[in-house]
Structure formats: C-alpha cells, structure tokens
Amino acid sequence: MQSHADNTQGGDEPEAEQDEAPLLSQQPSSHTGLCSTRCGLALVLHVCLFMAYALRVSLSIAIVAMTNSSHPHGWSGSAPRSSYPGFAQDMLSFLQTPMYNWSAETQGIVLSSFFYGYSLTQALGGYCSGLFGGKAVLGSGLLLSSVLTLLVPQAAELGISFLIGLQALLGLAEGVIFPAQYTLWAKWAPPLERSRLMNIADAGCTFGTFFALLVAGIICQSLGWPFVFYIFGGVGCAWGLCWFLLVYEDPAHHPWISAREQEYIVSSLAHQGSSHGRSLPLVAMAKSLPLWAITIACFCTDWLFYMLLTSMPTFMSNVLHFDLRENGLLSSLPYVGNGLGHILAGLVADFLLARRVLGTAAVRKLFSALGMLLPAIFLVAVPYIGCSSTVVVVLLTLALTIxxxxxxxxxxxxxxxxxxxxxxxxxxxxxxxxxxxxxxPTAVGLLISQDLQTGWRNAFFISAALNLFGLIFYIAFGSGTIQDWAREDAAVQ
Known part of the structure; x- marks a missing residue:
C-alpha cells in the first residue's frame, strides 16, 4: 500500500485526502450483491443481533404485565390450588402468571441490572475475540444468553434478588457479542463496503427490538408473560447452534467463497495488519483523542438510546395510558424506522466515500451530527405535545430513525x-x-417517582443535552485515519 504510506507522511495534504488514501487504493470488486459471501455474513449477523436484542428487550415489555393483573384467562389468584385435583392442578400452576408489586424504582433497578453484567464483558469479549476468534466468542455468548432467558420466570418466582442476578448474568453473556462482531468485520469488510455491510448487520438490533415489543405484548395477553421468555429463549438456542454451522472466522477458512472474492477482501484489508496478540498498547490507547471522541459520543448517544429502549413501554403505559397490546405496537414502531435508517445510512456513506465526495473523517462526522443533533431536538419537543399519542409516536419514531x-x-x-x-x-x-x-433507566425511575409529567420531561431534556455535548466533542477531536500506534509495524517495534 505505497499510496497509503506516502499520504500519511505528507503533512501538507488535506485531511480528507489522507483519510481516503487507504480506502481508495482499492477498487470495488465486481462480485457484489446478495450472492457474495460477505453479504451472507451480514445477513447471518443481522439475525444474531435480532435475537440478541429480542432477548434483552423482552423484559422491558413483560414487566408491564408482571406488575399488572392481566392474566389471559382472568385468573385473579383468589382460587386455592388445592381446589383443583391432579392434572388440572398441574396445568393451572403452569398457566398461572404471578403478579408482582414492584415500585417504579424497583422496576428501574431490574431493567438496569442487565447492564451491570453487560458492561463487565465488553472489553474482555473484544480481547478474547482477538485471541480466539470472533466466531466462537459470539456464538457462545448468544447461546448462553438464550439459555438464561428461559430461566427468567423461575428467577422472578424465587424473588427480586434472583431476577436481578439472572439479568446481570444475561448481560455478562450478551456483552461479548458486539465486540466479537467487530473482530469478524475487521477480517471480512472491505473499506468501501464497510458502512453498508456493518449497518445491515446492526439493523438486526432494532428489528429485533421491534419484533419483541410487538409480539411480547400479544404473548402476554394470549398466553401469559412467562411464555415471552420460553419462546424467545427457545428460538435463540436454536439459532445459536445454527451460527456455528454457518459462519467462518475469515475468508481464508471459508470453504465455499470464490477465489475472486477472497482475493478482493484480503487485498483490500492488507494495509491494516493482522489481529492483535496478547499484548495491547494500553498507554497509547489512553492518550488517543480520536478514541476518546468516539467514547464520549457513544456514552451520550447510548444514554438516549437505552433510555428509550428500556423505558418506552413504561412511558406508553403510564403517560399515554395504552393497554399491553397497544403498548407493544406503538413502542415498537420507532424501531422499524431505526432499522431502515441503519441500512440507508450505510449505503449513502459508502456512496460518498466511493465517489470521493467527502473524506472518511468528514463522512463519520456528518452522519454523527445527523444522528445526534436531530433526535435531541425531537426529544425536547415531546413534553410540549401533551398527550397526543399520534404526534408523540411520530416524534419518537423520527428520533429513533435518525x-x-x-x-x-x-x-x-x-x-x-x-x-x-x-x-x-x-x-x-x-x-x-x-x-x-x-x-x-434507574434515573428515569427516580425522576418519574417524584412527579410523572415533570420526571419524563427532565429525562428527555437530560438526554438531549448529553447528545449535544457528545456531538461537539466528537466533531472537535474525531479522526478517520489509522492511528500510528495501531499499525502492525508499530506493534512489532
């Protein structure tokens, strides 16, 4: 990659040209489309992330049923089990869906407990993926997450502390999935196709959320809330086993990839080097402003996203007063737009890079600005709409789409x-x-426990302010070039 080396040494070239050098030194392969192996990987990862998010969001909608008297067969818990003999008693025990008297603060802690574990295995998952491969780490995380989901009803019956502990374990298992996915994409995604391939996969997150929010409410009313976890967990186990049969670690180990596609992928990624070894340049990472720019922007954006992801069903129930079926439908609609927005953004970003309209840094900052500023504006507007459910759903849909x-x-x-x-x-x-x-979610629970309307307004305002701050920091310090300390020759030295 001589052109890349020359550009990085020329200090007087524009940043856009420096950013584009590694990308444009390779021409797109003619072997593209849905038939390519790399696109097949994007679709398989789409389903994996679909399942992962369906598993994690299932409690967000089921908890509404768990804390309300909404048994599908009208059981109120007043009839003693001893009044039903033999098999009928066993069936009644199976169908009964217990209700729990959990406060808003308790529900917030339960919903947050997933992230206690989720945060602990992010870096570990990424590190292990670099050493042992993303396929094994991601597949193991998805399979274990599915098994733990099956145990949620039993944990809730044992007590709130058991449910919190199980949610934390579920977070530990799912925490390795995203880092492992990035390790795979570093070996599979050519630079000029990176945005669309990764965004097709990432769209599974929001489509999985949409499906779970839509279907979980129906399952709660039709079968009872425990079946949300039995059905989602069972399907997740089946797909986790399929993952190990369908995915290969890199193009070199794939038995059916064409020689032409394999050569294109390998040559387009040759400039970035191989996966890391056991040692990491931790000091250089800690001093990297472009990395801090991504980190702070991720924190601010994820605050808004996770606040809506975990708390929107509660907002729909407490403020807009929808029943379970309406709650699931309206809470899920914004995620359709988000999934489609992911795919569209990836296509447009790759188009801008391939046509040399903008450099890598400019493209990343442009799409970050669109994705952080506009949702903040829509979120600020929500408290002033009143209880007009149509307008509120439109604004939240726009926020989660953009x-x-x-x-x-x-x-x-x-x-x-x-x-x-x-x-x-x-x-x-x-x-x-x-x-x-x-x-x-904990902050939302504390805010709305004091005053419902004011609490939700403050929650939306805080999220919008954080998004604005993160955007400003990212625009100031973000970059699009490979950092010197991240090159393979630097690691050898």
Whole structure:
C-alpha cells in the first residue's frame, strides 16, 4: 500500500485526502450483491443481533404485565390450588402468571441490572475475540444468553434478588457479542463496503427490538408473560447452534467463497495488519483523542438510546395510558424506522466515500451530527405535545430513525482508526455506553417517582443535552485515519 504510506507522511495534504488514501487504493470488486459471501455474513449477523436484542428487550415489555393483573384467562389468584385435583392442578400452576408489586424504582433497578453484567464483558469479549476468534466468542455468548432467558420466570418466582442476578448474568453473556462482531468485520469488510455491510448487520438490533415489543405484548395477553421468555429463549438456542454451522472466522477458512472474492477482501484489508496478540498498547490507547471522541459520543448517544429502549413501554403505559397490546405496537414502531435508517445510512456513506465526495473523517462526522443533533431536538419537543399519542409516536419514531445515522458515524469509526484492535476498543467504548445504559433507566425511575409529567420531561431534556455535548466533542477531536500506534509495524517495534 505505497499510496497509503506516502499520504500519511505528507503533512501538507488535506485531511480528507489522507483519510481516503487507504480506502481508495482499492477498487470495488465486481462480485457484489446478495450472492457474495460477505453479504451472507451480514445477513447471518443481522439475525444474531435480532435475537440478541429480542432477548434483552423482552423484559422491558413483560414487566408491564408482571406488575399488572392481566392474566389471559382472568385468573385473579383468589382460587386455592388445592381446589383443583391432579392434572388440572398441574396445568393451572403452569398457566398461572404471578403478579408482582414492584415500585417504579424497583422496576428501574431490574431493567438496569442487565447492564451491570453487560458492561463487565465488553472489553474482555473484544480481547478474547482477538485471541480466539470472533466466531466462537459470539456464538457462545448468544447461546448462553438464550439459555438464561428461559430461566427468567423461575428467577422472578424465587424473588427480586434472583431476577436481578439472572439479568446481570444475561448481560455478562450478551456483552461479548458486539465486540466479537467487530473482530469478524475487521477480517471480512472491505473499506468501501464497510458502512453498508456493518449497518445491515446492526439493523438486526432494532428489528429485533421491534419484533419483541410487538409480539411480547400479544404473548402476554394470549398466553401469559412467562411464555415471552420460553419462546424467545427457545428460538435463540436454536439459532445459536445454527451460527456455528454457518459462519467462518475469515475468508481464508471459508470453504465455499470464490477465489475472486477472497482475493478482493484480503487485498483490500492488507494495509491494516493482522489481529492483535496478547499484548495491547494500553498507554497509547489512553492518550488517543480520536478514541476518546468516539467514547464520549457513544456514552451520550447510548444514554438516549437505552433510555428509550428500556423505558418506552413504561412511558406508553403510564403517560399515554395504552393497554399491553397497544403498548407493544406503538413502542415498537420507532424501531422499524431505526432499522431502515441503519441500512440507508450505510449505503449513502459508502456512496460518498466511493465517489470521493467527502473524506472518511468528514463522512463519520456528518452522519454523527445527523444522528445526534436531530433526535435531541425531537426529544425536547415531546413534553410540549401533551398527550397526543399520534404526534408523540411520530416524534419518537423520527428520533429513533435518525439516531441510526450514527451507525455510519461513530459506531464504525473504530475500524477506521484502529482496525487491529477494533473488537477490544469497541468493547472499551461500548463499556462507557453501557454505563449510560445502566444509569439511564434507574434515573428515569427516580425522576418519574417524584412527579410523572415533570420526571419524563427532565429525562428527555437530560438526554438531549448529553447528545449535544457528545456531538461537539466528537466533531472537535474525531479522526478517520489509522492511528500510528495501531499499525502492525508499530506493534512489532
């Protein structure tokens, strides 16, 4: 990659040209489209993230049923089990869905407990993926998450502390999935296709959320809330086993990839070097302003996203007074727009890079600005709409649609600047984002416990202010070039 080396040494060239050098030194392969192996990987990862988010969000909608008398068969808990003989008693015990008298603060802690574990395995998952491969780490995390989901009803019956502990374990298992995905993409995604491939996969997060929020409410009313966890967990176990049969660690080990596609992928990624070894340049990472720019922006954006992800069903129930079926439908609608926005943003970002309209840094900052500023504006507007459910749903849909633009901005920027350590550093920056996810639902619970209307207004205002701050910091210090300390020759020295 002589052109890349020359550009990095020329200090008087524009930043856009320096950013583009590693990308444009390779021409796009003619072997593209849905038939390519790399696109197949994007679709498989889409389903994996679909399942992962369906598993994690299921409690957010089920908790509404768990704390309300909404048994599908009208059981109120007044009839003693001893009045039903033999098999009928066993069936009644199976169908009964217990209700829990949990306060808003308790519900916030339960929803936040997932992130207690989720934050602990982000960096570890990225590090292990670099050593042992993203396939094994991601598949193991998804399979274990599915098994733990099956145990949620039993944990809730044992007590609130058991449920909190199980949610933390579920977070530990799911925490390795995203870093492992980035380790895989560092080996599979050519630079000029990086945005669209990764965003097709990432769209599974929001489509999985949409599906869970839509279907979980129906399951709660039709079968009872425990079946949300039985159904989602069972499907997740089946797909976790399929993952190990469908995915290969890199193009060189894939038995059915064409020689032409394999050569294109390998040659387009040759400039970034191989995966990291056991040692990491931790001091250089800690001093990197572009990395801090991504980290702070991720924290601020994830605060808003996780606040809506975990608390929107409660908002729909307490403020707009929707029943479970309406709650699930209206809470899920914004995520359709988010998933479509991810795919569109990836296509447009790659188009701008391929046509040399903007440099890598400019593209990442443009899409980050769109994805952070506009949702903040819509969120500030929500408290002034009143209880007009149509307008509120439109604004939240727009907010969660446009926030997906960050998928072509800060989210992918890790691989632009540190491809060798992308999985590990995604784990680090995601940990800061998960801290936001840990705090946000608890903060919402505390705010709305004091005063419902004022609490939700303050929650929306805080999220908007954080997004604005994160955007300013990222625009000031973000970059699009591979950092010197992240090059393979630097690691050898």
């Amino acid at each position: 926030i997906s633009m960050t998928g072509a901005g800060i989210n992918i920027n890790h691989i632009d600047i540190v491809p060798r350590y992308a999985g590990f550093l995604l784990g680090i920056t995601n940990t800061f984002g998960i801290v936001a996810g840990t705090i946000a």
